[in-house]
Amino acid sequence: MTASVFGPSERGKAFAYYGFGGTIALCLGPFVGGLLTEVASWRWIFFINLPIVAGVIAVMAVAWREPDRTALKAPFDYRGLALSALILVPLVLGLMQGPDWGWDSASVLALLAIAAIALPVFAWLELRAAAPLIDVRLLRQKTVVASNVALAAAQFSKMSVIVFGALFLQDRLGMSPLEAGAALLAATAAVALGLIPSGRLTDKHGPRWPTLLGVTGMLIGLVWLAIFVPEKSYPLLLPGFVLWGASLPFFFTPPRSATMNIVPEEKHDEAGGVMTTSQMLGGTLGISVLGAVLVDSGSFAAIFAVTAGLTALAWLVCFPLMQRPEPHHKRVPPVA
Helix, strand or coil, X not given: CHHHHCCCCCHHHHHHHHHHHHHHHHHHHHHHHHHHHHHCCCCHHHHCHHHHHHHHHHXXXXXXXXXXXXXXXXXXXXXXXXXXXXXXXXXXXXHHHHHHHCCCXXXXXXXXXXXXXXXXXXXXXXXXXXXXXXXXXXXXCHHHHHHHHHHHHHHHHHHHHHHHHHHHHHHCCCCCHHXXXXXXXXXXXXXXXXXXXXXXXXXXXXXXXXXXXXXXXXXXXXXXXXXXXXXXXHHHHHHHHHHHHHHCHHHHHHHHHHHHXXXXXXXXXXXXXXXXXXXXXXXXXXXXXXXXHHHHHCCHHHHHHHHHHHHHHHHHHHHHHCCCCCCHHHCCCCCC
């Protein structure tokens, strides 16, 4: 939706403002969740979403204006939808239940096997479909691959800090749910520090270096947390939390802008869906993998160390694949 309204020269800033709404939710989530858990019931973390979603529906009904679409609408790819479900449902279920059922259990192995078999079948059929649900040829673009890796790594990292960070503050530092939510404001509120710079730098210099800057900052923040978590001192953890939060927008704004600028306009919807799927799978993988790490090791330092390792891997992927800026003399000036 954002890409359909703003042109390539403005998308970095537009995605930054778009991320502001997510930042508010990220900041309030742990705090409000802790407050509701402490003064009411944990069930209210679900009930509170009902009026929020109703408000979103009302705003969309009044404010959204559909862009002009002159191209003929292709028939919907129900076969592709069914196959994508055959990949994602067993994959997510297997990853989420792996720590409880055991990674070597027949149920988990069967679920992961179904997803692994369905994936190449899906790609083969989509390449031959007249109007595919997802044009898998988009993944031939190196920048698209790098962007999806960055988004998955960012969501994985969010699980480590927001979910397991809250558990650490309560389990090891003895904080209440409300106190833990307030303590995490240092990380979540710091996201606002990087929002506008991430958008401006992306519009000015392209997505590559802002993305790498964000990955580097987050890697340093996670290593800091891994080193100082054993000290069980909240003040010692503060620099790591703040640096992590300030780096997070650089994981989201430049990759989204890069993908929307490089794929054809008629593929924006598909590309947006793929990016969201990668992001959600990164979060699912974060919960399952880090949950298993905590069960096996009992160490929160290991959780942040594993996340730092994945972040370093994302840097290695993004460095060669992310779109490089064009030479200055080849750039097309934005329309006034």
